[in-house]
Amino acid sequence: MTTDDTYPTLDLALRVGELLLSSGAGAADVSVQMQNVCIACGLRGVSASVTFTELQLTHQESPDEPGMIQVRDVRQREIDYEDLTLVDWLVRDLVAGAIDRDEARNRLAQIVSSGHERSRKVVTLAWGIMGLGVGLLLGAKPIVAAAAFVGAIGIDLIQRYLARRRLPTFYQQVAGGLFATLLAVLVIATHLSEHPSRIVSAGIILLLAGVSYMGAVQDALTGFPLTAAARCMEATLATAGVIAGVSGGLTVATALGIKLVNLTPGASAYPPWPEMALGGAISAGAFAFASYAPYRALLPAALLGMMSATSFIALYRAGLGVSWPSAVAATCVGLVSYTIAARVKVPTLLLVVTGVVPLLPGLSVYRGLAHLSADDPSGLVELINASVIFLALAGGVIFGEYIAQPLRREGRRLEQRLSGPRLVGPLTVRSVRRRKRTKV
Incomplete structure (x- = not known):
């Protein structure tokens, strides 16, 4: 050449x-x-x-x-x-x-x-629906879920506006965290709810860079430590921006004389499995839609989110802790995604990420950094737990794909042996390519 x-x-x-x-x-x-x-x-x-x-x-x-x-x-x-x-x-x-x-x-x-056929307003609405799904995952009541819906839409609009002004991501995160906290202050001040922790947690979950942390662990596992460190640093800085925004919102509430009783930002509790399943399906499907995934991939993404949330909560209720249920659920997602992706003609990465979105421990990272900023040593424990979960998710997904590849290959061989001669067209695409190479 x-x-x-x-x-x-x-x-x-x-x-x-x-x-x-x-x-x-x-x-x-x-x-x-x-x-x-x-x-x-x-x-x-x-x-x-x-x-x-x-x-x-x-x-x-x-x-x-x-x-x-x-x-x-x-x-x-x-x-x-x-x-x-x-x-x-x-x-x-x-x-x-x-x-x-x-x-x-x-x-x-x-x-x-080229741009997208999907309207930006519809995408913003999808982020709001994802906030609603995350609220269900946190066991939120209708008022809190509605606040999460409004908060997610407001955060997306604010970040889009600041991005057009070329403001760095850190300041966009600060503005988002401030808006989520002030929304919680408004709900508490109007006596619509007495659960400020869940309102703030559901509001900031969309700002937490869980996907970036999982990508960092994946790069580390596959032999790219430098890229992994850079992604981890970017995600940590983004989370620090959220902490600054929430702190600013609490300062405003104190100045206005509004007391948020028993406020623990980042606090969450697992609801019964029907709510977990519904929240997992809504959050995964809405995330896929908001990320411009093809329409044919939306239903598989929602079903994978439901599967991961359901399998996780079933193993968690069985007393297996958090890390092992996360690993098993992620392995199932990786195993199923590899097969479904070929059917719907999308990259496996699309289904894998959307499938584990309901399990990302963004709130654990937030709690850990927030406690450390307040000189609380328990924050280190939170960060270690979050790191273990990220490792379980990334390792489980990769392991599931390793299992799926030979299974799919053996399935093709079995299909070739049992299907018999084709009356129209070749048996497989590979056979055509092999004949072409032979002629050349």
């Missing part, structure tokens, strides 16, 4: 990696997919380096020639599962030989430049 062909190939691979990483994909997946793009375009011997904010590809044609290096910065943005799905299928088509490099570049440019 000539130099004129090498640079466009590396550029395409970097652009694919940038979109995958900014959409929430793990560093290991990004590295492999960039190499797959290069190999599909006829460029072998490429070395990929992935960090939290930078991607690098290196290719050396021969030991006697200098290596070619291309670097691309990654700009973090909101999770976009529609773009993630489109890029996933672009890479699949490129690897299968259905499109060439130039067509792949054109399709990628269309993905990046």
